[in-house]
Each structure stands twice: as structure tokens, then as C-alpha cells.
Amino acid sequence: NAGVTQTPKFQVLKTGQSMTLQCAQDMNHEYMSWYRQDPGMGLRLIHYSVGAGITDQGEVPNGYNVSRSTTEDFPLRLLSAAPSQTSVYFCASRRTSGGAGTDTQYFGPGTRLTVL
């Protein structure tokens, strides 16, 4: 199993550009999520999904869209990039969609995004 994969690893955007961060998992996990990690801010949940076709907002959803058309993929879209979205983005998945902490959460390697 490859686990959780993310592409690209690094990206530089100009303000106003759009892009999609890709995330895929091959463990047949129900639950997938996106976090951003900023210095001094820890990990903050952007969006999450409890299964194909079902998504919900996390703590910091503004400026980001998600969709989940398959169990495996959970892309994160930046509609109009802003410098405040410069961050490291992590995708994560876990087996069940029940309460957090019921099973192990696996993280992808991250995408380091800079918005100029």
C-alpha cells in the first residue's frame, strides 16, 4: 500500500491564481481530511469527508473547496490564492467515519505552498 499520497510536494502561486492539491489513499478509508499547518498555529482542519459524496467544513474552510467523488480521492481546490494561504497542507485519512480518535489517522507527506 502506498498509504496517503499528495501532489505536488511544492508549489508557488501568484495571488489570484487557482489550483488543486491532490490527495489519494489506497486503504479504502471512509474518512479523509485536509489540514493546514502554520508556524505557531498547529494543525487546523480545513474540510473533511466521511465518505464519497459527503463533505463538511472544518475550522478554517474559507477560500477552499473540496469534493469527494470516489473513496480514494479528496482534492482541495484554492479558488483564488491569497498570500494568507501560504502554508503546508496535509491530507489525512482514517478507516472509519465515526468519532475522531476511534482509529488511527494517517497523514500524507504534505504540500508546501507559497503564494506571492
Add this chain to the structure above:
Amino acid sequence: GQQVMQIPQYQHVQEGEDFTTYCNSSTTLSNIQWYKQRPGGHPVFLIQLVKSGEVKKQKRLTFQFGEAKKNSSLHITATQTTDVGTYFCAGPRAGNNRKLIWGLGTSLAVNP
């Protein structure tokens, strides 16, 4: 709102010294998880604690969950350079337990 606080924020130790990080929640948690993130890496799950007063050990790492299920600690005995990284605790958010709320982490540096 609900908060999870970790102290200390940073810790430098000499190799062989012990290290402890503390996690305190403003609300009772149904469970708590601990993760380690190496510099430049991604968070990696270490352990989950569920029961009040639970203590679990993984080699030199000892994890405790408080009796009131509002605090937790991670203790490393005789640190090694491989222990370098940031240690995070996380627990389910009150009102929507599908979300995890994270502490800000404790960064550990080990001098050889």
C-alpha cells in the same frame, strides 16, 4: 471555545536526559491521541488513550491520561537524538466528534 494547550512550547535536553510534555484540555475528552512530527515531515500517530487514568508504554515513551480525562502527558526516558521532533496531542471536538482539535505541540531538541 474548546482549547487544547500544550506545555512547554520548546524543550532542549542533553541526550540521556528525560523529557515530559503536558497536554491540557478545557473540556473533558472521550479520548486523546498523540502524534510525532519530525522536522520537515508529517505527523505520525503514536498512541490513543481512552480510559480515565490510563497509562501506556512504548519502549522509552510513557503516556498518561488524567483521571478527569482533561489532561495527558508524554514522558520520554533517556532521550536519544532520534526523539527530535514536535509532539502533538489531539482530541475530539465537543459538539462534533468527527473533528480533531490539536494542541500547538512541543518541539524537542536533543543535544548529542
